[in-house]
Amino acid sequence: MIAIERRDPRTQSQGVEPGYAQTDRRWPAQPLIRRPLGASELSGPIEVMRRLQPVRGDLAGHGAKRAIGQLIHLRARVVDEDGAPVAGAAVEIWHCNAAGKYIHPNDTHEAPPDPNFYGAARLVADRDGLIELRTIKPGAYPVPDTGGWWRPPHVHFSVWGRVWLSRLVTQMFFPGEPLNEKDAILNAIREPEARSRCIARLAPTEGGPENALVYDYQLVVRGRNGTPAMP
Numbered sequence: 001m002i003a004i005e006r007r008d009p010r011t012q013s014q015g016v017e018p019g020y021a022q023t024d025r026r027w028p029a030q031p032l033i034r035r036p037l038g039a040s041e042l043s044g045p046i047e048v049m050r051r052l053q054p055v056r057g058d059l060a061g062h063g064a065k066r067a068i069g070q071l072i073h074l075r076a077r078v079v080d081e082d083g084a085p086v087a088g089a090a091v092e093i094w095h096c097n098a099a100g101k102y103i104h105p106n107d108t109h110e111a112p113p114d115p116n117f118y119g120a121a122r123l124v125a126d127r128d129g130l131i132e133l134r135t136i137k138p139g140a141y142p143v144p145d146t147g148g149w150w151r152p153p154h155v156h157f158s159v160w161g162r163v164w165l166s167r168l169v170t171q172m173f174f175p176g177e178p179l180n181e182k183d184a185i186l187n188a189i190r191e192p193e194a195r196s197r198c199i200a201r202l203a204p205t206e207g208g209p210e211n212a213l214v215y216d217y218q219l220v221v222r223g224r225n226g227t228p229a230m231p
């Protein structure tokens with residue numbers, strides 16, 4: 001077996017990030033080993049969508065049940081390293097509410113929950129690898145005990161394709177957010193071009209759904225231009 005370089009530090013998170021205490025538990029401490037692809041990579045979760053039903057293509061709600069916040073329509077394509085769609089991929093999505101609050105016991109931020117917003121969805125990519133989600137734009141939130149680090153608005157993604165090679169956990173950011181410049185997780189990706197691929201693109205506002213800003217995004221599950229993994 002041949003030891004290979006650590007992941008490319010310019011285009012993937014470099015690993016242990018000063019000031020972000022959890023990173024030392026999330027990245028390999030030992031050099032990676034190259035070996036031929038085997039059944040553990042070329043196989044995948046069997047009938048994952050039969051066991052995990054799609055839920056909530058609409059997180060924003062309507063009328064009296066409408067979540068508070070700027071309505072957005074997220075269009076994300078799941079593709080492989082050749083740009084071919086990963087049809088049938090199960091895409092789990094979660095984000096905080098417009099005040100920066102998650103519904104999770106670990107979220108001790110004093111921001112208020114929104115009774116009309118749960119914040120998690122599971123969708124299936126169509127033939128073109130596309131998933132679409134109607135939701136509200138998440139707020140920024142402070143990271144506890146960091147002396148002023150605020151996470152910029154972001155959306156978490158977990159992708160399950162047909163094979164384990166298309167497994168991806170990452171985060172999507174919004175264009176033009178000043179907090180993007182200092183976010184420890186986004187900036188653990190050193191290469192500006194790779195960072196820019198983690199930022200959604202605002203679609204032209206003419207022709208979109210009423211009252212919603214449309215954001216386009218691409219999830220590249222592997223390869224040289226693969227979307228950086230972000231826990």
Ligand SMILES: [Fe+2]
Binds near residue numbers: 151154156
């Ligand atoms: Fe988050």
